[in-house]
Amino acid sequence: MEKAPESIISEEVAFQNFTNFQGFIEEIYNCIPDKEKKYWTSSWNWGDDELFNLEGSFHMTNQVDLGNFWAWQNNAATWFDDDNPSPTSTDKFRHGLYAHAWYAIRKANMGLANLDLLTSATQEEKNLIEGQLYFFRAWWHFEMMQYLGGLPYVEEVLPSHEKPTLPRLTYQECADKAGADFARAAELLPINWDNTSVGASTLGKNQLRINKIMALGYLGKNYLWAGSPLMVHGAQTGGTQTYNYDEAYCRKAADAFGELLDLVESGQTQYALVEFDYEDIYNHKKTSTAANKYSDIFYTTGQNWLMPGSTEAIFRGPSTDSNGSNWNTTKTFGPKVQGLVEHDNIIHHPTANYVNNYGMANGLPLNDPDSGFDPEYPFRDRDPRFYHDIVFDGFKYINSTMPANMEYLRYTGLHTGGTMRNAADGSRTGYFIQKLVPHTANKYDGAYNWSFNMHTYLPYMRLGDIYTMYAEACAAFGGASGKSSKFSKTAEEAINTLRDRVGAGHVHASYTSDRTKFIDEVRRERAVELSFEGFRFNDLQRWLLLTEYPYNVKTSHEFDRVESDDFYKENDPRDAKVANFREEVILTRQFGTKHYWFPLKIDDTSMYPEFGQNPGW
Incomplete structure (x- = not known):
């Protein structure tokens, strides 16, 4: 020209x-x-740290x-x-x-x-x-x-x-x-x-x-x-x-x-x-006295599309299209079963081997003989960040009203053979991630809808x-x-x-x-x-x-439920007892020095x- x-x-x-x-x-x-x-x-x-479900095979x-x-x-x-x-x-x-x-x-x-x-x-x-x-x-x-x-x-x-x-x-x-x-x-x-x-x-x-x-x-x-x-x-x-x-x-x-x-x-x-002071950690609801909250580093809601980062992010690039998060990023972390999370069928899954890094509340790693980790209660007394970052079995995933025929999906079924446990549109590993995107980013709670002003961004x-x-x-x-x-x-x-x-x-x-x-x-x-x-x-x-x-390697956690479905409606899921808790390899990466x-x-x-x-x- x-x-x-x-x-x-x-x-x-x-x-x-x-x-x-x-x-x-x-x-x-x-x-x-x-x-x-x-x-x-x-x-x-x-x-x-993570893998995609089967339809995400083209991803890096x-x-x-x-x-x-x-x-x-x-x-x-x-x-x-x-x-x-x-x-x-x-x-x-x-x-x-x-x-x-x-x-x-x-x-x-x-x-x-x-x-x-x-x-x-x-x-x-x-x-x-x-x-x-x-x-x-x-x-x-x-x-x-x-x-x-x-x-x-x-x-x-x-x-x-x-x-x-x-x-x-x-x-x-x-x-x-x-x-x-x-x-x-x-x-x-x-x-x-x-x-x-x-x-x-x-x-x-x-x-x-x-x-x-x-x-x-x-x-x-x-x-x-x-x-x-x-x-x-x-x-x-x-x-x-x-x-x-x-x-x-x-x-x-x-x-x-x-x-x-x-x-x-x-x-x-x-x-x-940034403070980590939660009244309801599963829903990332801070206490009334907390000035800010940990999740604000990664996403904001109801703050007029405020760029995440709070007082902790040091280096970030521009994020001019704040609602661009919701064109798909915010729809790639939860279960797609029965369209629970809308749009296409891509899911980020945390690997079980990576979740093992979240040790016990006492500061010890899971494999320390004095840690207190109990495979019959694998979600009890974990590092508080586990409850902030990871969705596990029995977690209340939907807070809002649901059709009667969808009620069976309100609480996550992430045990072996559970309602959200499959490689196509559920979890391959027994977990979902909610550190970067809240679990309320779903069809019924609608956190990814325009009215919630949700904006996600990862600081460098x-x-x-x-x-x-x-x-x-x-x-x-x-x-x-x-x-x-x-x-x-x-x-x-x-x-x-x-x-x-x-x-x-x-x-x-x-x-x-x-x-x-x-x-x-x-x-x-x-x-x-x-x-x-x-x-x-x-x-x-x-x-x-x-x-x-x-x-x-990338692994899953396999286990059987011991508690009834009603247990999860009335109790904290971290207190659930399970049976046959074990780790299974999904894939092994064949790497050499060139990698x-x-x-x-x-x-x-x-x-x-x-x-x-x-x-x-």
Whole structure:
């Protein structure tokens, strides 16, 4: 298409003042994918945490189970790529991470190369522009690196008419460059844009703007990943290196996280852990004295489409189509039996092996001989997050009026042979998820209807995530008593902060006295706190556990009911007795060393010899 001469804006104009330059950066924000709403039915949990029912076989979750890691490419149904991307579109379906990454990195480099043209600006404005550009250059690289390994780290505007020659760097070489960019961003950016002269004009609407806390969070995450077993020892099977970190990287990670957490806990930021104080935990109803509630991190209802995140979400992209959640995301977590949850027949199922991570209320894991776990009462006295996140047998699923011939579905039948227990339109595993979408998102309660204003969104980083990463980084070099000089809490105290939030028991002394056992508890805490939020695959990958049992299986819990149906109408389902409680394998993932990294696109690896393919692909 021919452009009218008056539509072409010179670089001098585009970059001369804050308003124009910020407009240039806004497109980078627009490119950030929305993991949940990327497609009609989307897929973001690729570890051992969930599986789809049979009709969801085309989703990336199932393709990963099959070992078909090529499936990420040009895939409209996953947030990681797109077959029809558009950086300027506000359509949530048009934004995939890899599809936009190189474009966004080029924009960041163009901005950095033209900082000298920002002549009509205050020093504050210049710092804000520069800090955002450094952050985004690092962030897009880092998000790709997690799945693809070391890449060319592009720090200049590459000539469009010349063949590229930048070699692939090692993961740690890339991490060093990303770390320098994140650190520079942290130096330049404010904690809260609301407290700047620039931000005063958009007061109360600056939550998504890149700030110092985001930069510190990703600085720490970048270094923790660089110090993790996969990045230190290379892809391998056997799991023998899973506890062996690079301590130097982990110390740098701990310092970045420590600085962040010290700012938070001293009240210098807008961030705080969201309360976990429920009057009715099954219905996510907070007490009258609670200022906010845990579920607000993931979804909001009745708040005029308020974007989820509350005081805990640190880094999020835009979510311009708030009701877009209800075009399908909110209809993919519950039973489809008899149209109980409407629309198509796709369901996210939590695996039984992952549900096993939810230990006991006393803080001990289920398999600890002193935990008190009783297979005749498998749902009793569990970690409080179990009751918030997981729908289990006998749970009252429908609160509203139902037709008489549907009453048999009011309470979940998730025991073996139960009313909601089948691979086609019920549960394959004995459970459903309600952490991200409430169980009231069904035909009769109607939480996904317009009048409820339900909006879902998954943050890329939140404060609970930071506490677990801080604990892991400190444990890597100092065990349970490891700590950063920039923060007062030890690794053990950081984990117990999260457990205090939900009312679960502290890490037991038998685990704090042994570094290996403590790291296991940190990892289990991370599994529970961040369940179904899209982090598990990368965790198993970097811990060199992706190929290892029991992380390579997906299982169900099978059991028989002992109680009558009337029991569940009159009693708390957690108190139900069952018989023959057992775990059965649904599938085993046949992974080798090549599965520790996704394959690169053949079109990319064919561009020039230095851009080589990942091993085994």
